[in-house]
Amino acid sequence: MKTYFLLSLLALLAIPASAARMAMPADTPKSYEAECASCHMAYPPGLLTQKNWQNIMSGLDKHFGTDASLDAKTESEITQWLLKNAATKQKYAAFAPENRITKTAWFIRKHDEVRAEVWKRAGVKSPANCAACHTDAAKGIFNEDNIRIPAK
Ligand code: HEC
Ligand code: HEC
Numbered sequence: 001m002k003t004y005f006l007l008s009l010l011a012l013l014a015i016p017a018s019a020a021r022m023a024m025p026a027d028t029p030k031s032y033e034a035e036c037a038s039c040h041m042a043y044p045p046g047l048l049t050q051k052n053w054q055n056i057m058s059g060l061d062k063h064f065g066t067d068a069s070l071d072a073k074t075e076s077e078i079t080q081w082l083l084k085n086a087a088t089k090q091k092y093a094a095f096a097p098e099n100r101i102t103k104t105a106w107f108i109r110k111h112d113e114v115r116a117e118v119w120k121r122a123g124v125k126s127p128a129n130c131a132a133c134h135t136d137a138a139k140g141i142f143n144e145d146n147i148r149i150p151a152k
Contacts, residue, residue, distance in 0.1 A: 022046055023140035025085045031074050032081065039066070041131050043101060044140040045085035047092055052099045053082040102127040114149075123150025 022044050036042055045053065057079040060068045070078070087093045097103040111127070119127055130137040136146045 022142060025081075027081065027085075029077055029081055032078050035068075035070055035074060035078065039068070040128060041138055043130075045082045046087050046089070046140075047101045048087055048096055048099070049093055050083050050086040052096045053079070053086055055099045057082065100128070118149060121150055121152055123152060 024042065024044055025046075028042075033042055048056075056063070057075060060070060060075065069075075091106055092104070094105065101107055107127075118124060124132045130142070133147050133149050134142050135148055
């Protein structure tokens with residue numbers, strides 16, 4: 001009984017510890033939620049490198065086919081915060097092609113079981129639409145237990 005209790009305690013402690021690496025940092029500025037989560041979810045800064053975030057923030061007027069420009073003050077606040085919290089963990093620290101999380105080697109590997117047809121379902125639309133399948137994506141939680149793939 002005592003061992004069981006200890007083990008469950010360890011399990012409880014282990015989940016937040018691993019999930020926290022991708023979670024939204026506690027110092028997330030309001031401007032990030034306001035400006036970078038209106039067209040898509042607020043991507044956790046730890047999923048791209050500093051160079052990728054720099055590229056994204058210096059090209060907001062031509063942002064994946066849309067204009068996401070900001071005033072200089074907001075742009076600078078968000079940029080500094082993104083750079084401070086960018087990927088450091090080896091796994092995510094490789095430069096992402098096209099500045100897309102969805103083009104990284106780890107993303108492609110982790111999703112190799114998702115069939116091409118699934119990405120195109122109306123309820124998914126795009127691999128960048130993380131929250132379509134990861135029910136707690138907004139909190140930066142991507143583990144297997146929190147996935148529900150839309151049936152269509
Ligand atoms: C006007 C709408 C709009 C705003 C505002 C916006 N984005 Fe985007 N963003 C897009 C679109 C459209 C895509 C491409 C989505 C797709 O491929 O499905 C995108 C893609 C991205 C991607 C790549 C996703 C992938 O494929 O891995 C990142 C990273 C990103 N945006 C970051 C930001 C940041 C940071 C901000 C705030 C400074 C921001 N976005 C604001 C429209 C927007
Ligand atoms: C079509 C549904 C779908 C979309 C959209 C999607 N994923 Fe996933 N994701 C999955 C599935 C399925 C797995 C594999 C889970 C497994 O290994 O059992 C997965 C695995 C992952 C993992 C590994 C989890 C682990 O515990 O090893 C991460 C991290 C992840 N996704 C992040 C993302 C991010 C970030 C986005 C958006 C940029 C995204 N996913 C978009 C379905 C999706």
